[in-house]
Amino acid sequence: MSYQHAEDNWFAAILIGFIALSVLVNIWRARQGKQLYIRRIPGLDAIDEAIGRSTELGRPVTMIPGLTGFGVEAVQALTIFKYITKQIARFATPMRLLTANATVYAVAQEAIADAYNEAERPDLYDPDSVRFLSSEQFAFASGVAGLIQRERVAANFMFGIFFAESLIFAETGNIVGAVQIAGTVSFTQVPFFVAACDYTIIGDEFYATSAYISREPVLLGSMVGQDLAKISFASMIVGGSLISTFLGTNHPIVQLLGKPQGWQPFVEWLSQALGR
Amino acid sequence: MLFDTTQLLVALLWIAGAFALAIALIPLLGTLPPRGRFALISVVTFIVGLFFAAEFFLPVGEDNKNILTDPFQKMQGSLQVITALSLGLGTYGLVRLHLRNTVQRRPQWGYSVVLLTAFIVMAFFSIWNTMAEKGLFGLKRTPLLENAFTLLFDYTLIQLDATMFSLIAFYIFSAAYRAFRIRSIEASILMFTAMLMMIGIVPLGKYFSDWMGLPTTLTDEMRTNPFMWENILYNLRLPQIADWILKTLNAPVQRAIEFGVGIGALAMAIRLWLSLERGIT
């Protein structure tokens, strides 16, 4: 039940090729200026609502780009934070961005300054609003918890990769009555966010959110390509289930779809079927 | 003879040469324009990726190997060496930060001294221990090493580690009480499932079910006739419900998540391989 090489079932190579192609073609289309469609996910409405609530209250907004170092998820989290900052800049609501990594900190400073410029309120940008607290998990967590309680934040946004510290953030935000929106690809932490936050953006939705906001061709194209792959998976599952039901679970077509060593029986079956 | 690095002298000469080459290349690399830099990084990324991809995709012979299967081990080992070097990088950053704290007498610099002392002592014994294990430079495991290592590792580091992990239990308990509220349909489904699991997977679940008088065994008759009253009651036992949730409701959810993550990871691998991902490099 495992693949040592692609030869174990060439279907693997075909499927990987198909996914790669659909991702690359869509990235190319997006780069050519084609407007690719990505649906507006409900999480975005939740973000906008939270922004609205915090501007009414006039208390600060906190943003946490996860615990990890600088990587794909941190970049995408900052894209979303830039969007939020642009929105709240119009109402001069104060914001705090708290990081646990020096590189993320440096990039975040730039991004937030950019956001205020783009909102045409560079005067509101306070370099001290982006802070590096600690790179130690629980030291960072207690720093964030302290700040949330002291400043009685109105909204708390958590996007990126999180570990066990997630529940400390969520619990503290809950105590001060902040609107909380979380978005993470760390599935083990999602239950804590769902139980304690007002809305949780889960898994792939997180990537879709930043693609939607940034309109970055590579992200958009990749998102659309991945969708094609998912649809092909789903149709293989439905089609395969029907074949399994009517023709048996070891029909050559069923074996082809994913079983190691499933290629040979399929080829034999196919040549027989064509020969006849 | 020239390539026979099993001779100590030849090996050392080769290594010295490699270092000299690496250093000599630096000024040369420095002359590259930004476009050239990006191109160089992309090419290196692509070629290394191509090696591992080709090992998987190329057809194999009778022995289930292709031309790249044997060098694979050495390539992967080289990556491991680089990963190890990057660990040294993290350590360097940490030590640099706390040395600076200490030298500049920043607030709370005393703790930095604690950290550095612990670091140096532990690094000394840890490296000694590793070298003694391999018998490098004729180093041996002495009683001093054994005792110091036991104290520092078994009775200090391990204890701190285990305690740090166990702290989370307290946080979960407090969060469960103060933050887990029935605020939406979703949160309610999640918490109801969680509570059912918590009681269903421990022996108390069986105890309650027995106490309620639900059937304890599944007979063949119950299996073939699902609409039998006993069968329905049997399936209402807490352990059975918990197992059914895990296997029939949880497994497809996990699989859907797996497919999403897997396709996403593959797409990301392709983007990174071809240096399409923006904002990272």
Next chain:
Amino acid sequence: MDWLIEFLPSSVERINVWIGVICTFAIYSILYRENPFYRFFEHMYIGLAAGYALGPYLVDALYRYWWEPIRTEGVWWLVFVVPFGMYLYFIYNERYGWISRIVIGALIGAYSGLAFQMFSSRYLPQLHSALTKPLWFPPNATGEIYLSNIFNNWIFLIILISVMTYFTFSFEHRGAVKRTAILGRWFLMIGLGAMFGNTVMARMALLIGRVYYLLDSWLMIRVGGG
């Protein structure tokens, strides 16, 4: 009385246990409030962990995957790995910082190249298993298949497809698709609830393990279960 004599740190073994216990209580003191005692041990912990890693991770890897193959197998080309790997250390240098990206690029390339076998081995058997769940008694039934299996297969398929529908983004969710997706999110919550229940159990077990250590090794009380 015997217990007390045994309990006190009078031998090397007992002194070690006591030190372990002090570490444990120092960390737990954070639960009351942040304090210098905790900070001391926290910094010691970070220092020890960083120091420990150098032996088994750095020295061992260099020896095993670099020095040993060069010396015993004569793999001469490996000599270039360390000098060029050291380019990583340019990361702190402003002028040559970009050179470290070459090495990081190599690591990223390897991650990408390895992704293909991982994808095939990890996900394709799962795909195969998802589509070999008959929705009615199949013609070539091997082993016994009961009505309950068929019922569970239907549930499996419905949940799998609805959760996958939830995670699609390139088209508008309207009508039946929207309802399926919402259903998918609810099913997702069941899966997450199951994870959550298990997570709680894991965390509790770790705390119990620690308390057990304190009772068993330190206070020398023989605990439950014989």
Next chain:
Amino acid sequence: MQPRTVWERMMRIDRRILYLILAVNIIGTLMVRVAIEPDIPPAVKSFYDTIEALQPGDMVMVSSTWSAGTLAENQPQFEAVLKHLMRKRLRFTIISFAPPARDISHRLARRIAEENGYVEGKDWAHFGYMPDIIIAIKGMSEDVAQTIRQDVRRVPIAELEVMQGIKSLKDYKLVVDVTPSDTLVSWISYRPPNLKILYCPTSVIAAEAYTFLDSGQILGIITGAKGAYEYERLLGIVGLGTRFINAIQFSHVLIIFFILLGNFAMFMQRRASAS
């Protein structure tokens, strides 16, 4: 901001009081012994049956990557599995992918082996620590002696009596992965095609593994210390799982009670502030 009603005060209870309640609950339930027989879940039963189906002398690999951090979850599993392997008179080798895991598993295995008359090198061996799991699995799939070179005592692999007739992972019947991290994925992805896998995860990562159980990529799961208790009951032995189970289940009861209490307080508080 003085809390006014009793409900509000209840919701704002000092967290330290909660911590104390949990600590007392755990100490109390650890000391008391309430023996409740478990229902053996199918995943544990099939774990047991897979090992039972092996013949004496068959070779098993135990992949042990846990250390002190998750000792409470993994040690009971590790001990129970090893005892079962020895009872069946199977040969086994242990491998670790983290240095602390090597020390802890070697020490434990030596102790259990002595109790069961197993001789290191003859009936079992410890391969020590391998830094990279992918190299180790791919390498061992071709040739164990070449990949590992020496066991933990620095005896060359080829000279170990236990390795007679074993060249690569293809000659192994089974892998048991005792782990708190994602080593399972590497075993699933890079093992030889016919090697069976049994899984001993910490409870945190157990629920995710049910998709692999369903697809047959793994054949059984022992879930944390609780699973170890169920396994101990199957084997008819008393181990750490049996000692912990009571505290585990009553901590669950406590948490469920407090979640309900918290929601009740919120409900009452809302009603009070509405009126």
